[in-house]
Amino acid sequence: MAKDVVTFLNWAAEPEHDERKKSGIKAVVLFSTLFAISVYVKRHKWSVIKNRKILINSVHDGWGIATTPGLKGNAIEAGTTTNMDTIAKNHSSRKLAAHGTAVGLSEGLMGNSEVGHLNIGAGRIVWQDIVRIDVSIKKKEFHKNKAILDSMKRAKEGTGRLHLLGLISDGGVHSHITHLFALLETAKEQGVPHTYVHFFGDGRDTAPRSSAKYCQDLLDFMKKEEYGELATIVGRYYAMDRDKRWERIKIAVDGLVGGVGDAVAAESTEDQGKAAVDAIKANYDKDITDEFLKPIIVNGDEGRIKDGDTLFFFNYRSDRMREIATVMGLPDKPMEVTVPKDLGITTMSRYNAEFPFPVAFPPQVMTNVLAEWLSKKDIKQAHVAETEKYAHVTFFFNGGVEKQFEKEERHMIPSPKVPTYDKDPKMSVKGVAEKVAELVRKSEHELIMCNFAPPDMVGHTGVYDAAVEAITHTDEAVGIVYEACQEKGYILLITADHGNAEQMLNQETGAPHTAHTTNPVPFIMTGDPKKFQFTEDKVGETGKESEGDGEEEGALCDVAPTILDLMGLDKPEAAVAPTFKQKSKETKYKKAFVRKNRVGAFRSIAPNQLPQAIFKSQERPSLDLPAFEPKFIKEENIGKAAHFEELQNDPIKHFGTPRSILLEYRLLSQRASIIRDVTVGTARLLDEAETRSSDKTRVVITGRPGSGKSTLLLQAVRYALAKNWIVIYVPRAKQTVNSTSAYAYDIRTQTYLQPLFAHQTLRRLLTVNKRILSELKMSSKLTLEKREIPASTTLADLAEIGVQDGLGTAAQGALAPVILDALMAELGKQKKIPVLLAIDEFQCLYTPQTLYRDPHFSRIRPYHLSVPRLFLEYASGKRSFGSGAVFGAINCDPQWKISVELREALQLGPDMWDLCANWTGEGEGVKSAISGPWEKKNKILQGYAQGLKNLELPKGFTLPEAVAAFEVWQKDGGILGNPTDELFLSKFTESGGNPRDFIWKGLLSTLEGIPPAAEEIRSTPWPHLREVTIS
Structure with missing residues (x-):
C-alpha cells in the first residue's frame, strides 16, 4: 500500500498538474493513507505492538505462605530471603489459593505441581x-466405564488374573485409595476369578510412615468384600521414578514379575496380611520410610505378574507412571529386564499420547491456553526449568499437551544426579536463573516462563536444614532474575504452584512433614509501583473476598488473564476475567450497574449518595434512646424507639447485617429500632419457646418489600441474646447458594461440602456465644477419621477445633462442616440453654436450583449442599433444638423468588403476590403466589417446608410508629427544613407508611446537596448496588 501511495504522489507532482491540483491530490492521498493505517491498526492492534518485552512469570515451586507465622518448621521464614522480602516490600502483591476447588481438586485437597501449572x-x-x-x-x-469393563472381561476370559497397580493412600495427588476400592468392587461384580493388588507406598504426599495404616485399610476392605489379594509392596521411589533412573524401575519390576524381594512367611491369607503390615513396620524400625520400601513379596509365586495377565494402572496422574508402563507394555525396553508376554494393560488416565493402552478417563481437551494464545498472536516466548520441573513448564503449562507451539523456545537445565535432593539443596536453581537473565538481556522474548524447583523438591525430603538452605539458594536466584528485569525493563511476576517448604514439621507429632500444604501462595508484580499495582478489587474466580491476612484474594487461574491484561491483549473466551489489573490513569471508577427508578416524582435517595460525612457537618445531639432490652419490649412502648447497644459479643458486628439495615446504622449516631406491635408479638413467641422444642416454633416473617422483615428478625436476635440464648444469625443466606465459595462432593454424607461457610459460621457462632458454650459439654465422644474428641470437651472447645483446623491440611479439609453439624446436634440434645436459629433471605434455601454446578455442569439443589441442608433440617423440624426457635425472613430479591413449595406452606394468598416483583408493587412480573396444577413441585422441598408458620407484617408503619421514626431521623440531622406536621403527613401519605419508603424516599429526600440522580438510582434490594473502585 505504501508503494502505491508513493507512485501516486510522484504522478501528482508532474509539471502538467497545476499547484492547486497537486496540493489537493496530496492532501486527499495523505488523509486516505492515514485513515487506512488507523483502521488497520485498530483491526490488528496486536500485530503492530513492538518491543513488548513485558513479563517473566516465575513459579517458585512449593513456596507457600504460612497462615500462622512463627511456627517451628517454617523453612521459608528460617531461610535468608533478602531479595524476596525487598521485592514484596517495594511492589504490589496478593495471595492466591492453590488447593482444593480453586484449582479443580476436591475440596480441602492440597495442590500439586502439575495441577498448579495447568491452572x-x-x-x-x-x-x-x-x-x-x-x-x-x-x-x-x-x-x-467401557475401558474398565473391557479390562476385566479380558482378565475373566483369559488367564483369570487381574492385577491392580498404583499408589495407595488418600493423598489425592497421584491416586486415591477409594478408586482402588471401586475397582475391586467392579472386579467382584464382573466375576474376575483372581484380582491381585500391587501396593506402591507413598510417604511424600502423606506422612512418611503411613503405609502401614493404608495397607491395613486395604486388607480390611478386602476382608469385608471377601475379594482380592495383596500381592506385593514397593515404595514409589522405585515404582514411580520419572527421571529415567531405570535401575530404580528395574528393582520394582523384578519384584512384581520375578518375586525378587523380602518374602513374608505366612500360611493363610489373613496371616499374610498381618505379616505384610508387620514387614512395613519392620522397615520403619530400620528408618526406611514408605517411599523407599524395597519389594515385599506377600503371597509368593501366586501374585506375580505372568504371561497373558491383565494389568490396570490406577494412578490418574501421568508423569510418574510413564516409565513403569513403558517397561511393562512397550516392546522396546530401556534396560535389561524380564517382562511377561502378552500383557493386557489399561490405565486410569492417559499417561502418554503415544501409548497404545486403553484409557478409562481420557484427557479433557483444552484450547487457547496462554502459550497457545501468545503463539497465535505471533509473540515469542521461552520456557525454562531444570530436569525435575521441565515437564511442568512445558507439558502441563501448555495445557497437558506435548506440542511445542510456534514462537515457543524451551530450555532444560540438568538436575544434579543425587539420590535425594537434601544431598544437594541448591539443585540447579542458579543455572535456571542465569539462563533466564541471559534471555532477558537479549530482549528477544516477550514472555519468559521459569520454575525454581528447590523449595518443593527439597521440601519433600523432610530434611529441615536442607530445606532452609534450598530457600536461601532460591532467593539468590530471584535476585539474579530481578536485577536483569530491572536493567531491561521487564515486569517480573512471582507466584508459586502450591505450598510445601513453609511447613516441614507436623505440628502435632513433631515428625517431618513431606507433603504439600493447603496454604496460599504469593503473587507479586514488579515494575514501577506508580504504574503497576494490583487493584483494590480482590475478588477472583473463587468468588471470595478477602476477610483477613490469611485469606486468598484470587486463585492460580487468575495469573494468565492478568498477564494478558498487562500485555494489552484480548483474552480467549475460556479464560476467566483477570482478578488483578494494573492501575489505570485514564479510568478511576467503574460505574455500578443500576436500574432506572420508576416511582415517578417521588424521588428516592441511593445509599451511595448519602455518605456519613453529610451528617458530620452538622451538630448532632445525642439521641439518648433507651436500650433494646426485654424489659422495654412491652405494649406500652409500642411506637417508641430503642437502640441496640454495642456489645462485646455483638451479633451485628460478628454475624453481619443485611445491607439495608447496615446503611441506616452507618448514618445514625445510635442504632435505633422502632418498637412495633409485631415486635412485642415476636417477643412473646420467643418467651413461649424457652421451654419447648424448636420444632414447635418455626416462623417465617413475610410482608411487602420494605415492610421491615429484616429489622424484625434482627430484633428477635437481640431479644434472644439479651435473654442469654445461644444465637445463630445468618443475615445473608443467599451466599450459601449463589456459588461464591469452594465446594466438593463428599461420598460419606452425599452432599457437597462447603468448608468456608461452615468455618465462618463456626467462628462467628463461637465469638458471639463463647461464654455460654464454655459452660456446656458434649454428651458423647465424637469420632473423626483421624482423631477422637472426648465427651468431656466443652462446646466452645469443639467449635474451636473446627475454627482452627477446618481449613487446614488436606485431611482436615472437610472438618469444619463435620464440626458444625456435630455442634448443632449437641445443642439439640441439651435443654438448659434455648437456641435461636435466625435466617434472613430465607427463601434462598428453598430455591429449586442453586447457582452451584456439579462437574457435569448441572445445577445443584440446595439440599445437596451441606450448609443449606443443615439449615433446612432445622427449619423443617427434622432436627431440632431441645428448647428454642427457628425464625426466617423473606427477602425481596428478584433473583431468588419464593418457590411454589414455600408459597404453599406459608399459604400466601392473592394479596401477597410475588414478593420479588417490582418492589413498588406496580406491574412488571407480578404473578399469583397461589400455585396451579401445572406448576411442578419438588417433593423434597415440600417436606422441608411443612409446618412453617407465616408471620405476615403489616404493609406499613402505624401512625405512632412513623412518628417515632420521624423524630429519630429529625433529631439526628436526617431531615432538612422545618419538621412540620405538614412535612410528616406528606411523607407518610406518599409512602403509604412503608418503612423503607418513608425513610429513604421520604425523609432523606429533604437533604440539600443531594442531586436527583434518578438515572443512577436502582430500586431495592440494596445489596446488589456496588461501586467498584479500581484505582
Missing part, C-alpha cells in the same frame, strides 16, 4: 481427574 497456564480452573473419577463413582458410572 496457571490455562487461565481457568481445570477440573482434575480425581474430581471426575469421584463423581463417576458416586453416580455409579465408574462401574460401567
Whole structure:
C-alpha cells in the first residue's frame, strides 16, 4: 500500500498538474493513507505492538505462605530471603489459593505441581481427574466405564488374573485409595476369578510412615468384600521414578514379575496380611520410610505378574507412571529386564499420547491456553526449568499437551544426579536463573516462563536444614532474575504452584512433614509501583473476598488473564476475567450497574449518595434512646424507639447485617429500632419457646418489600441474646447458594461440602456465644477419621477445633462442616440453654436450583449442599433444638423468588403476590403466589417446608410508629427544613407508611446537596448496588 501511495504522489507532482491540483491530490492521498493505517491498526492492534518485552512469570515451586507465622518448621521464614522480602516490600502483591476447588481438586485437597501449572497456564480452573473419577463413582458410572469393563472381561476370559497397580493412600495427588476400592468392587461384580493388588507406598504426599495404616485399610476392605489379594509392596521411589533412573524401575519390576524381594512367611491369607503390615513396620524400625520400601513379596509365586495377565494402572496422574508402563507394555525396553508376554494393560488416565493402552478417563481437551494464545498472536516466548520441573513448564503449562507451539523456545537445565535432593539443596536453581537473565538481556522474548524447583523438591525430603538452605539458594536466584528485569525493563511476576517448604514439621507429632500444604501462595508484580499495582478489587474466580491476612484474594487461574491484561491483549473466551489489573490513569471508577427508578416524582435517595460525612457537618445531639432490652419490649412502648447497644459479643458486628439495615446504622449516631406491635408479638413467641422444642416454633416473617422483615428478625436476635440464648444469625443466606465459595462432593454424607461457610459460621457462632458454650459439654465422644474428641470437651472447645483446623491440611479439609453439624446436634440434645436459629433471605434455601454446578455442569439443589441442608433440617423440624426457635425472613430479591413449595406452606394468598416483583408493587412480573396444577413441585422441598408458620407484617408503619421514626431521623440531622406536621403527613401519605419508603424516599429526600440522580438510582434490594473502585 505504501508503494502505491508513493507512485501516486510522484504522478501528482508532474509539471502538467497545476499547484492547486497537486496540493489537493496530496492532501486527499495523505488523509486516505492515514485513515487506512488507523483502521488497520485498530483491526490488528496486536500485530503492530513492538518491543513488548513485558513479563517473566516465575513459579517458585512449593513456596507457600504460612497462615500462622512463627511456627517451628517454617523453612521459608528460617531461610535468608533478602531479595524476596525487598521485592514484596517495594511492589504490589496478593495471595492466591492453590488447593482444593480453586484449582479443580476436591475440596480441602492440597495442590500439586502439575495441577498448579495447568491452572496457571490455562487461565481457568481445570477440573482434575480425581474430581471426575469421584463423581463417576458416586453416580455409579465408574462401574460401567467401557475401558474398565473391557479390562476385566479380558482378565475373566483369559488367564483369570487381574492385577491392580498404583499408589495407595488418600493423598489425592497421584491416586486415591477409594478408586482402588471401586475397582475391586467392579472386579467382584464382573466375576474376575483372581484380582491381585500391587501396593506402591507413598510417604511424600502423606506422612512418611503411613503405609502401614493404608495397607491395613486395604486388607480390611478386602476382608469385608471377601475379594482380592495383596500381592506385593514397593515404595514409589522405585515404582514411580520419572527421571529415567531405570535401575530404580528395574528393582520394582523384578519384584512384581520375578518375586525378587523380602518374602513374608505366612500360611493363610489373613496371616499374610498381618505379616505384610508387620514387614512395613519392620522397615520403619530400620528408618526406611514408605517411599523407599524395597519389594515385599506377600503371597509368593501366586501374585506375580505372568504371561497373558491383565494389568490396570490406577494412578490418574501421568508423569510418574510413564516409565513403569513403558517397561511393562512397550516392546522396546530401556534396560535389561524380564517382562511377561502378552500383557493386557489399561490405565486410569492417559499417561502418554503415544501409548497404545486403553484409557478409562481420557484427557479433557483444552484450547487457547496462554502459550497457545501468545503463539497465535505471533509473540515469542521461552520456557525454562531444570530436569525435575521441565515437564511442568512445558507439558502441563501448555495445557497437558506435548506440542511445542510456534514462537515457543524451551530450555532444560540438568538436575544434579543425587539420590535425594537434601544431598544437594541448591539443585540447579542458579543455572535456571542465569539462563533466564541471559534471555532477558537479549530482549528477544516477550514472555519468559521459569520454575525454581528447590523449595518443593527439597521440601519433600523432610530434611529441615536442607530445606532452609534450598530457600536461601532460591532467593539468590530471584535476585539474579530481578536485577536483569530491572536493567531491561521487564515486569517480573512471582507466584508459586502450591505450598510445601513453609511447613516441614507436623505440628502435632513433631515428625517431618513431606507433603504439600493447603496454604496460599504469593503473587507479586514488579515494575514501577506508580504504574503497576494490583487493584483494590480482590475478588477472583473463587468468588471470595478477602476477610483477613490469611485469606486468598484470587486463585492460580487468575495469573494468565492478568498477564494478558498487562500485555494489552484480548483474552480467549475460556479464560476467566483477570482478578488483578494494573492501575489505570485514564479510568478511576467503574460505574455500578443500576436500574432506572420508576416511582415517578417521588424521588428516592441511593445509599451511595448519602455518605456519613453529610451528617458530620452538622451538630448532632445525642439521641439518648433507651436500650433494646426485654424489659422495654412491652405494649406500652409500642411506637417508641430503642437502640441496640454495642456489645462485646455483638451479633451485628460478628454475624453481619443485611445491607439495608447496615446503611441506616452507618448514618445514625445510635442504632435505633422502632418498637412495633409485631415486635412485642415476636417477643412473646420467643418467651413461649424457652421451654419447648424448636420444632414447635418455626416462623417465617413475610410482608411487602420494605415492610421491615429484616429489622424484625434482627430484633428477635437481640431479644434472644439479651435473654442469654445461644444465637445463630445468618443475615445473608443467599451466599450459601449463589456459588461464591469452594465446594466438593463428599461420598460419606452425599452432599457437597462447603468448608468456608461452615468455618465462618463456626467462628462467628463461637465469638458471639463463647461464654455460654464454655459452660456446656458434649454428651458423647465424637469420632473423626483421624482423631477422637472426648465427651468431656466443652462446646466452645469443639467449635474451636473446627475454627482452627477446618481449613487446614488436606485431611482436615472437610472438618469444619463435620464440626458444625456435630455442634448443632449437641445443642439439640441439651435443654438448659434455648437456641435461636435466625435466617434472613430465607427463601434462598428453598430455591429449586442453586447457582452451584456439579462437574457435569448441572445445577445443584440446595439440599445437596451441606450448609443449606443443615439449615433446612432445622427449619423443617427434622432436627431440632431441645428448647428454642427457628425464625426466617423473606427477602425481596428478584433473583431468588419464593418457590411454589414455600408459597404453599406459608399459604400466601392473592394479596401477597410475588414478593420479588417490582418492589413498588406496580406491574412488571407480578404473578399469583397461589400455585396451579401445572406448576411442578419438588417433593423434597415440600417436606422441608411443612409446618412453617407465616408471620405476615403489616404493609406499613402505624401512625405512632412513623412518628417515632420521624423524630429519630429529625433529631439526628436526617431531615432538612422545618419538621412540620405538614412535612410528616406528606411523607407518610406518599409512602403509604412503608418503612423503607418513608425513610429513604421520604425523609432523606429533604437533604440539600443531594442531586436527583434518578438515572443512577436502582430500586431495592440494596445489596446488589456496588461501586467498584479500581484505582
